Amino acid sequence: MDSKIRYELEFPIHSSPQLLYQYISTPSGLQEWFANNVNSRGEFYTFIWDDSQEKARLYSKKTGEKVKFKWVDEQNHDTEYFFEMRILVDDITKDVSLMVVDYAEEDEMEEAKMLWENQISDLKHVIGSV
Numbered sequence: 001m002d003s004k005i006r007y008e009l010e011f012p013i014h015s016s017p018q019l020l021y022q023y024i025s026t027p028s029g030l031q032e033w034f035a036n037n038v039n040s041r042g043e044f045y046t047f048i049w050d051d052s053q054e055k056a057r058l059y060s061k062k063t064g065e066k067v068k069f070k071w072v073d074e075q076n077h078d079t080e081y082f083f084e085m086r087i088l089v090d091d092i093t094k095d096v097s098l099m100v101v102d103y104a105e106e107d108e109m110e111e112a113k114m115l116w117e118n119q120i121s122d123l124k125h126v127i128g129s130v
Contacts, residue, residue: 004103
């Protein structure tokens with residue numbers, strides 16, 4: 001497998017940090033916009049899309065601020081790759097944004113970024129932030 005490249009994307013979201021956190025940290029919230037189905041068993045989450053599924057471990061979280069999932073292999077061992085979602089609040093304007101950190105292979109970078117843009121668009125519709 002080619003090594004993947006880390007990238008970050010920031011999306012303005014018209015929402016309270018508390019509401020946004022529910023949509024990025026719970027299986028039911030993630031299921032509304034991130035994947036067709038999300039199951040959790042302990043710290044392990046299974047993300048199911050139309051034709052694939054991936055498993056990740058909830059690596060770290062800070063209530064109201066961020067979640068970080070590490071992708072795992074078939075034996076539930078951590079891989080080196082993760083995705084993280086952080087809620088940022090501007091100190092002055094109080095504007096809320098969602099920072100996404102993820103990895104993609106170089107030749108799939110644009111596609112990966114577009115996928116996140118589409119998913120965040122779905123998230124904005126779900127929380128009424130359009």
